[in-house]
Amino acid sequence: MEPFLQGLAMVFNAQTMLVIVAAAIFGLFVGAIPGLTATMAVALLVPITFYMDSTPAIAAIVATSAMAIFAGDIPGTYLNIPGTPASAAYVGESHLLARKGRARETLGTNLVCSVIGGLFGTLVLVLVSPSLAEVALNFSSFEYFWLALLGLSSSIFIAIGSRLKAFLSLTVGLLLSTVGLDMMSGAPRFTFGIPDLMAGINFIPVMIGMFALNEIMMFYGSRKETRDVPITAKDNVFRQAPRHIRTYWRNILRGSSLGTLIGALPGAGADIAAWIAYALGKSRSKHREAYGTGHIEGIIDASSANNSGISGAWVPALVFGIPGDTITAIVIGVLYMKGMNPGPTIFMEGGSQVYALFTVFFVANLIMLPIGYLAIHASKIFILTPRKILMPVILAFCIVGAFAINNSITDIWIMLVIGLVAFVLARNDFPMAPAILGLVLGGTLENSFMSSMLKSGGDLTSFFSRPISAALGALVILVWLLPLFLRLYRRLRRQPQPQHSPRSS
Amino acid sequence: MKDFLLGLAFLIGGGVVIAVAQTYPTMPTLEFGPSLFPSLIGGGMAIGGALLALSRVRELPAAIRAAGGGLSAYDYRGLLISLVPCGLIVFYILASETLGASLCMALSMLLLMLIRGAKLWMSLAVAIVVAALIYLLFSRYLLIPLPEGTLLSSLTLAW
Numbered sequence: 001m002e003p004f005l006q007g008l009a010m011v012f013n014a015q016t017m018l019v020i021v022a023a024a025i026f027g028l029f030v031g032a033i034p035g036l037t038a039t040m041a042v043a044l045l046v047p048i049t050f051y052m053d054s055t056p057a058i059a060a061i062v063a064t065s066a067m068a069i070f071a072g073d074i075p076g077t078y079l080n081i082p083g084t085p086a087s088a089a090y091v092g093e094s095h096l097l098a099r100k101g102r103a104r105e106t107l108g109t110n111l112v113c114s115v116i117g118g119l120f121g122t123l124v125l126v127l128v129s130p131s132l133a134e135v136a137l138n139f140s141s142f143e144y145f146w147l148a149l150l151g152l153s154s155s156i157f158i159a160i161g162s163r164l165k166a167f168l169s170l171t172v173g174l175l176l177s178t179v180g181l182d183m184m185s186g187a188p189r190f191t192f193g194i195p196d197l198m199a200g201i202n203f204i205p206v207m208i209g210m211f212a213l214n215e216i217m218m219f220y221g222s223r224k225e226t227r228d229v230p231i232t233a234k235d236n237v238f239r240q241a242p243r244h245i246r247t248y249w250r251n252i253l254r255g256s257s258l259g260t261l262i263g264a265l266p267g268a269g270a271d272i273a274a275w276i277a278y279a280l281g282k283s284r285s286k287h288r289e290a291y292g293t294g295h296i297e298g299i300i301d302a303s304s305a306n307n308s309g310i311s312g313a314w315v316p317a318l319v320f321g322i323p324g325d326t327i328t329a330i331v332i333g334v335l336y337m338k339g340m341n342p343g344p345t346i347f348m349e350g351g352s353q354v355y356a357l358f359t360v361f362f363v364a365n366l367i368m369l370p371i372g373y374l375a376i377h378a379s380k381i382f383i384l385t386p387r388k389i390l391m392p393v394i395l396a397f398c399i400v401g402a403f404a405i406n407n408s409i410t411d412i413w414i415m416l417v418i419g420l421v422a423f424v425l426a427r428n429d430f431p432m433a434p435a436i437l438g439l440v441l442g443g444t445l446e447n448s449f450m451s452s453m454l455k456s457g458g459d460l461t462s463f464f465s466r467p468i469s470a471a472l473g474a475l476v477i478l479v480w481l482l483p484l485f486l487r488l489y490r491r492l493r494r495q496p497q498p499q500h501s502p503r504s505s
Numbered sequence: 506m507k508d509f510l511l512g513l514a515f516l517i518g519g520g521v522v523i524a525v526a527q528t529y530p531t532m533p534t535l536e537f538g539p540s541l542f543p544s545l546i547g548g549g550m551a552i553g554g555a556l557l558a559l560s561r562v563r564e565l566p567a568a569i570r571a572a573g574g575g576l577s578a579y580d581y582r583g584l585l586i587s588l589v590p591c592g593l594i595v596f597y598i599l600a601s602e603t604l605g606a607s608l609c610m611a612l613s614m615l616l617l618m619l620i621r622g623a624k625l626w627m628s629l630a631v632a633i634v635v636a637a638l639i640y641l642l643f644s645r646y647l648l649i650p651l652p653e654g655t656l657l658s659s660l661t662l663a664w
Contacts, residue, residue: 164560168515168553173523174546183538187529189539211589220620221587280577289578388621389628392614393635395590398595399610400639404649416594423587430506446542453537 002048007355010055011363019056020063020364024371024426026062027418031071032375032382033390034081038270038310039326042206046330051330055337055356061334062411063364065327069270069306070114071374073299074379077103077110083163086270086306089278096294101235104376108237109244109296110303111372113252116245117304119262120256121311125318126264126358132319133344135468141455142463144320146472148441151266151322152404153479155434163483164325165430172421173438176201179188183443184450196410203439205402205415207330210432212398215421218426241347244296251281251300259305266437269325270306270313277305311361318342319355322441329440506568509561514555522547605654606644611636615644 002339010016023045030041041064073094080095082088097106139147152174156166167501179190180200180382191197245252255277262273279502281301291298313324314331321342323329335342340353347354375382402415456462464470526543564615601609611632617629643649 006648048642048647151649164553164557168550168557170549171515171519171546171553175543177552178543178546185530185539187539189529189543213594216590217587220589220617221583227521314513386623388618388623392617393631395593395617396610396614396635396639400606400643400649403651404643404647407650412594412598416591417658420591424511428511442542444618449542 004355006352007357010352010356011059016056016221019052019361020059020360020367021371022066023060023063024364024367025400027067028071028371028375029382029385030064031068031301031389032073032083032084032379033385034079036074036215036394037084037436038065038072038086038376039207039330040211040297041065042327042330043204043211044401046207046334047404049334049408050337050405054335054340054353055360056411057334057338058331058357059360059364061331062360063250063367064308065242066114066118066307066364067368067371069310070303071375071382072110073107073110073114074375075383075474077106078369078379078383084271086274086309087303089274090299090302092292093294096292097296097299100293100294102296103379104237105240106196106296106299107242107376107379108239108373109301111376112238112241112245113255113300113303114372115365115368116252116305117259117308118258118311118368119305119307119362120253120363121260121308121314122358122365124260124308124336125314125361129315129319130347133347134316136319136344136421137348139320139344139468140466141448141452142466142469143472144444144488145452145463146469146476147320147322148445148448150472150479151316151441151478152434152437153476154265154268155437157479157482161429161431165428169325169425169430169432169437170434172425173440174442176203176206176418176435177442178446183447184454194410196408200443201414201439202405202411203333203427203436204330204405205411206418206439207326207436208398208402208495209415209418209420210422210436211457212325212394213415214422216395216398216427216434217419217423218392219387237373244300246299248300252304255281255301255304256308258301259308260312260315262305263309264315266316266322266324266441268309269327269433270309273309274302274306276300278302307365307451314361318346319344321444323437329436332440342392368420401491431490443454506565509568510567512556512558512561514552515550516558517554519547519549519551519554522550545549558591586620590617593617601652601654602658603654605656606651607640609634610639611623 010469012020026045027038027041030044032039042061045060045064049060052060052073068084069086071080072087074083075080076087076091076096076415077098080091082091094106094110096101156163156170175190177200179197181188181191181198189196228294258280259273260276262268262276263270278298278301280298282288283292285297286296287297309325313328316324317328317332319342321332323332335380338473340346398415399412402411405408422435425435426432452463464473523544526540526547529538529540529543531538531540593616597606597609597613603610614632614635615628618632619625640651644651
C-alpha cells in the first residue's frame with residue numbers, strides 16, 4: 001500500500017500537475033496545426049524533460065502525445081486537413097459532419113472516445129504489463145534477439161505502402177545504430193575520427209531531424225498555407241455524446257481493443273490503428289452505406305483506436321524495452337536517461353515509480369476532457385495560427401534542442417544530415433517508422449545475437465533450443481511468410497470466380 | 506526515375522558499408538566480429554537498392570523522354586527554398602560562437618518568416634521575443650551553455 005500512496009504523491013503535487021497541464025496545452029497546439037505530428041511534439045519536448053525528475057518528465061510525454069492525437073481532429077473537422085496522420089482515416093467523415101453544422105458535436109464525441117480509448121489502453125497496460133514482466137524475467141539473450149527481430153520485421157510487414165522501401169528505411173536506422181564503439185570488441189565503427197561519435201549516435205537529434213526539420217523543409221518546399229475556416233459552429237460539445245456512446249458502445253470497445261493491440265505491435269502506431277479500426281468498423285456496421293456521407297459512427301471506432309494505440313505502445317516498451325511506436329522509441333531513451341531502465345525489472349524494483357507511471361496515464365487521459373472542451377470552443381485560434389510564423393520558431397527549438405542533449409555541435413550536424421536524408425526519403429514515400437525502430441533496436445539485436453553466439457559457441461540451432469525462444473522464432477518466420485500466404489489466399493479465392501459470375505463482362 | 510536513382514544510391518551505399526566493415530578486426534573466439542552486422546546491413550542495402558532500381562528499369566525510358574521535354578517543369582525553386590532552413594542551421598553552427606546563439610536564432614527566424622511573406626513588423630517582433638525567450642529558458646533556467654557570442658562581449662568591452 002505504501003508504494004502505491006508514494007506513487008500517488010509523486011503525481012498529485014503542484015509541479016507534476018502543472019507540467020501535465022502545460023504539456024497538454026503544448027500537445028494541443030502541435031497536434032492542431034497540420035503538418036506537425038505527435039512524434040514531433042514529443043521529440044521537441046525531450047530536451048526540456050531531461051531537466052525534470054522522472055515522473056514529471058514521463059507525465060509531460062504522455063500528456064503531450066495523448067492530447068496531440070486528439071487535437072489532430074480539430075483541423076480535420078474544420079478544414080478537412082488532418083492535424084496528425086492518426087486523424088487521417090476519418091477526416092472526411094468528421095469534415096462532412098461539420099458541414100452539416102455538427103462540428104462541436106463531432107469533436108465532443110471524438111474527445112470522449114479518445115479519453116475512453118486512452119483509459120482502455122491504460123487499463124490494459126496496468127493489468128497486463130506486471131504479469132507479462134514476470135514471464136519476461138526468464139528471458140535470456142536468445143529471446144531478446146527474437147523479440148528485437150520480431151519488432152523490426154513487423155515494422156516492415158505492417159507498414160502502409162512499399163515493403164521494399166520500408167526495408168531500406170530500416171537498414172538506414174540499423175546502420176546508424178552501429179556507429180560508435182562495438183560493445184563486444186571495443187572497436188570503433190563509422191566514427192570517422194570524431195570523438196563525439198565514439199559513444200554512438202544519440203537518437204534525440206536523429207528524431208528532431210527526422211520528424212521536425214524534415215517537416216520544416218517540406219513546408220518551405222510546398223508553398224501551401226490554408227487560412228480560412230468556412231464553417232461556423234454553434235452546436236453543443238457534449239450534449240449528444242452520451243447518446244452516441246450508448247448507441248455505439250460496441251464500436252468504442254472494438255476500436256479501443258484493436259487500437260491497443262496494434263499500438264503494442266512494434267512499428268505500428270496510432271495512425272495504422274485508426275485506419276484498420278475505421279475499415280473494420282465500416283465492414284461490421286449496419287449502416288455501411290452511410291459511411292463517407294458524414295456518419296458519426298465512422299469516427300467512433302478510429303478515434304478510440306488512435307488514443308488506445310498510444311497507451312498500448314507502452315506495454316512492450318516498458319516490459320521488454322521494445323518500442324511499440326515512434327513515440328515510445330523516444331520514451332525508451334528518456335527512461336534510460338532517468339535511470340529507469342525499461343525491461344521486466346522495472347516492475348520488480350520500481351515500486352512507487354511504477355504506480356506513479358500508471359497514475360500519470362490516468363491523469364493525462366482524464367485531463368484531456370476539460371482542456372479538450374476549452375480547445376473545441378477556441379478551435380479557430382489553433383487553426384489560424386500561421387505556420388509561416390510557427391515553422392521558424394520550431395527551427396530555433398530544433399537547433400537548441402539538438403544541442404542541449406550533450407551540449408555538442410556534433411549533435412546539430414547529426415540533426416542536419418538526418419533531416420536532409422529523411423527529407424529525400426520521405427518525399428519519395430519511404431516510411432520513417434522502420435528507420436527509428438532500426439536505430440533503437442539495432443543495438444539490442446546485435447548485442448543479443450553476439451552474446452547468444454558466444455554462449456552457444458557459434459551454434460545457430462541454439463536459437464531454437466529454449467521453448468519461448470523457439471516460439472518467438474517461429475512467430476518471426478510466420479511474419480515473414482505472411483505476405484506470401486496472403487497472396488496465395490487471394491489467388492485461390494479469385495480463381496473460381498469467373499465460373500460463378502457469368503454476367504461480368 | 507527518382508526511385509531508380511535512390512535504388513542505385515542504396516546499392517552504392519551498401520557496397521561502401523561492406524567495404525568499410527571489412528577493415529574491422531574479428532574476435533579471437535568467434536569467426537565473426539564487429540564487421541558482421543555492418544556487412545549484413547550493407548548487404549541488405551545493396552540488395553534492396555538493386556531490387557528497387559530494377560523494379561523501375563522498365564519505366565526509365567519513358568521517364569527520360571518526359572524529363573527531356575520538361576526539365577524546367579521541375580520545381581527547382583521549391584527545392585531550393587526547402588534547403589534554406591538547412592543553410593540557416595549551418596549559419597548557426599559557424600556563426601553562433603561569434604554572433605551569439607540568440608542573435609543567430611533571431612536572424613534565422615526573421616529571414617524564414619520574410620521568405621513566406623510574413624509582415625516585417627510582426628516577423629521582427631516574433632523573432633526578437635522568441636529568441637530572447639528561448640535563450641532565457643535554455644541558458645538561464647535549464648543551464649545549457651548556449652554561446653553568448655564574442656562579438657557582443659568585445660563590443661561591450663570596447664564601449
